[in-house]
Amino acid sequence: xxxxxxxxxxxxxxxxxxxxxxxxxxxxxxxxxxxxxxxxxxxxxxxxxxxxxxxxxxxxxxxxxxxxxxxxxxxxxxxxxxxxxxxxxxxxxxxxxxxxxxxxxxxxxxxxxxxxxxxxxxxxxxxxxxxxxxxxxxxxxxxxxxxxxxxxxxxxxxxxxx
Numbered sequence: 001x002x003x004x005x006x007x008x009x010x011x012x013x014x015x016x017x018x019x020x021x022x023x024x025x026x027x028x029x030x031x032x033x034x035x036x037x038x039x040x041x042x043x044x045x046x047x048x049x050x051x052x053x054x055x056x057x058x059x060x061x062x063x064x065x066x067x068x069x070x071x072x073x074x075x076x077x078x079x080x081x082x083x084x085x086x087x088x089x090x091x092x093x094x095x096x097x098x099x100x101x102x103x104x105x106x107x108x109x110x111x112x113x114x115x116x117x118x119x120x121x122x123x124x125x126x127x128x129x130x131x132x133x134x135x136x137x138x139x140x141x142x143x144x145x146x147x148x149x150x151x152x153x154x155x156x157x158x159x160x161x162x
Contacts (some may be wrong), residue, residue, distance in 0.1 A: 030101065037099030041107040044092070046115065053084050082123055089120035 060080050064072040072080075093116065097103050105113070 033099045034101055037095045038104055038107060040095055041092075041100070041104055045109050046111045049088055049112075052088070053081060056084060057081055082126075085119055086123040086127075089116045089123075092116060093120070 057077060057080060061072055061077065064070070064076075092108070092112065096105060096108065100107075108116075
């Protein structure tokens with residue numbers, strides 16, 4: 001009996017120490033992630049976002065010209081820019097709410113808050129509404145699911161006989 005009690009005390013002591021060590025490590029990682037997130041937010045503003053979108057759009061156009069031997073259509077460029085805006089907004093929201101604790105909303109410039117608050121919901125709703133419309137109001141009624149090879153043929157073993 002004593003052996004089992006001593007074993008359980010050692011077990012709980014070891015478990016408690018490992019838990020404290022992991023808590024200390026996770027706290028250090030949390031502080032590191034918080035400082036990284038705050039550094040990113042303090043250096044990125046609307047001018048950097050605009051420059052980034054401009055450079056990436058130029059790279060997209062050059063890539064399409066070299067790869068497919070034609071410039072991208074105007075609509076493709078607009079879609080690319082809007083998709084980049086959505087990605088930048090999503091990454092900014094991710095940094096604010098997941099990396100920084102407490103959320104570093106105060107580090108965002110007011111222009112960025114307005115852009116994220118207006119553009120990201122528009123882009124998300126713009127992408128989601130055509131898909132929802134296609135699901136709710138398809139051009140043709142969907143075919144009922146087929147039973148495959150489960151047909152009962154006359155004269156087969158599964159035919160009901162009275």
